[in-house]
Amino acid sequence: xxxxxxxxxxxxxxxxxxxxxxxxxxxxxxxxxxxxxxxxxxxxxxxxxxxxxxxxxxxxxxxxxxxxxxxxxxxxxxxxxxxxxxxxxxxxxxxxxxxxxxxxxxxxxxxxxxxxxxxxxxxxxxxxxxxxxxxxxxxxxxxxxxxxxxxxxxxxxxxxxxxxxxxxxxxxxxxxxxxxxxxxxxxxxxxxxxxxxxxxxxxxxxx
Amino acid sequence: xxxxxxxxxxxxxxxxxxxxxxxxxxxxxxxxxxxxxxxxxxxxxxxxxxxxxxxxxxxxxxxxxxxxxxxxxxxxxxxxxxxxxxxxxxxxxxxxxxxxxxxxxxxxxxxxxxxxxxxxxxxxxxxxxxxxxxxxxxxxxxxxxxxxxxxxxxxxxxxxxxxxxxxxxxxxxxxxxxxxxxxxxxxxxxxxxxxxxxxxxxxxxxx
Numbered sequence: 376x377x378x379x380x381x382x383x384x385x386x387x388x389x390x391x392x393x394x395x396x397x398x399x400x401x402x403x404x405x406x407x408x409x410x411x412x413x414x415x416x417x418x419x420x421x422x423x424x425x426x427x428x429x430x431x432x433x434x435x436x437x438x439x440x441x442x443x444x445x446x447x448x449x450x451x452x453x454x455x456x457x458x459x460x461x462x463x464x465x466x467x468x469x470x471x472x473x474x475x476x477x478x479x480x481x482x483x484x485x486x487x488x489x490x491x492x493x494x495x496x497x498x499x500x501x502x503x504x505x506x507x508x509x510x511x512x513x514x515x516x517x518x519x520x521x522x523x524x525x526x527x528x529x530x531x532x533x534x535x536x537x538x539x540x541x542x543x544x545x546x547x548x549x550x551x552x553x554x555x556x557x558x559x560x561x562x563x564x565x566x567x568x569x570x571x572x573x574x575x576x577x578x579x580x581x582x
Numbered sequence: 583x584x585x586x587x588x589x590x591x592x593x594x595x596x597x598x599x600x601x602x603x604x605x606x607x608x609x610x611x612x613x614x615x616x617x618x619x620x621x622x623x624x625x626x627x628x629x630x631x632x633x634x635x636x637x638x639x640x641x642x643x644x645x646x647x648x649x650x651x652x653x654x655x656x657x658x659x660x661x662x663x664x665x666x667x668x669x670x671x672x673x674x675x676x677x678x679x680x681x682x683x684x685x686x687x688x689x690x691x692x693x694x695x696x697x698x699x700x701x702x703x704x705x706x707x708x709x710x711x712x713x714x715x716x717x718x719x720x721x722x723x724x725x726x727x728x729x730x731x732x733x734x735x736x737x738x739x740x741x742x743x744x745x746x747x748x749x750x751x752x753x754x755x756x757x758x759x760x761x762x763x764x765x766x767x768x769x770x771x772x773x774x775x776x777x778x779x780x781x782x783x784x785x786x787x788x789x
Binding site for chain 2: 402403404405406407408481485488489491492493494495496501504505508530534535537538540541542543544545546548549551552553561564565566568569572573
């Protein structure tokens with residue numbers, strides 16, 4: 376039994392090393408030029424082990440996308456949970472999380488956009504990205520609905536949550552396109568201004 | 583002289599056919615699996631002609647990005663010119679243009695995001711995308727500055743124009759990720775709500 380646990384532990388460690396090497400190499404070379412050899416070298420493991428764990432480059436890529444998506448969702452959920460019941464605090468913590476040093480690194484954003492750009496041809500990528508989006512939208516719609524009621528205004532929670540997510544995705548793209556002028560604080564400020572302009576009574580003192 | 587003009591004309595026609603076939607094939611297969619043969623077949627030309635005109639796949643891709651970027655900028659400038667001097671009309675026409683049937687097709691958006699995802703490794707793509715962005719930002723910053731003065735509010739024209747462009751890029755990505763629920767009218771409405779919430783006095787009757 377002990378041996379089995381050790382084997383599982385080793386497998387998990389190797390998987391993690393390989394996925395983290397895939398992220399690094401993807402963000403350096405792009406999906407096109409990434410090879411299984413780059414990944415194994417980056418992880419300090421033999422190519423046999425990569426093939427043993429992932430069978431093909433495609434499977435390795437899918438597992439990598441699943442990994443960054445799970446990491447994202449885990450961090451997203453955690454930031455909401457610690458905000459308690461206040462919809463304002465929840466929204467602020469979503470913004471803080473989306474531009475945190477763990478989530479919004481140039482390396483990870485490059486990986487996300489690599490997968491986004493392949494969505495049209497790869498149903499497996501599409502599925503994983505869509506699941507993340509649907510979850511994000513359902514949570515933010517609920518938050519915006521509460522804010523809309525409290526502010527006593529006429530707004531569609533669907534539209535505003537879609538706009539909110541689009542704004543964040545566009546600012547992520549900014550980091551990729553314009554790394555010299557991009558900064559986390561400005562991006563967060565732009566998001567805070569977005570919510571303040573829609574809910575001035577509830578976010579008076581945010582900026 | 584006549585012969586020379588005819589030759590130039592033919593060259594231009596072939597180039598256009600090849601670029602338009604590249605756009606179609608890129609949006610179907612992605613950058614990874616696109617071959618010069620796909621492009622020549624799609625254009626109804628021999629592979630020799632593709633090689634003669636573009637030398638390599640990389641040069642063909644750069645010319646394709648230049649083409650969609652120029653097409654975009656031309657359409658952007660035209661929409662602003664016809665709006666006269668009213669900053670409100672200019673902004674509305676930018677939104678109308680960004681979600682027009684000519685500019686915001688799933689095919690072209692797929693091509694844009696293919697190039698965005700390669701920006702980090704390809705300085706030539708970065709250069710072309712950055713030029714488009716800088717132009718867009720300089721025009722929208724001027725428009726927002728006028729609106730800010732008229733509305734008599736404290737806002738940074740840099741932040742709001744960056745947010746505006748990010749919102750539009752994020753909505754473009756939506757079309758790629760979620761084509762079933764994406765629609766142009768909703769996207770435009772989200773953008774109109776964005777400007778209305780910032781400039782309520784000047785955009786009272788927009789929605």
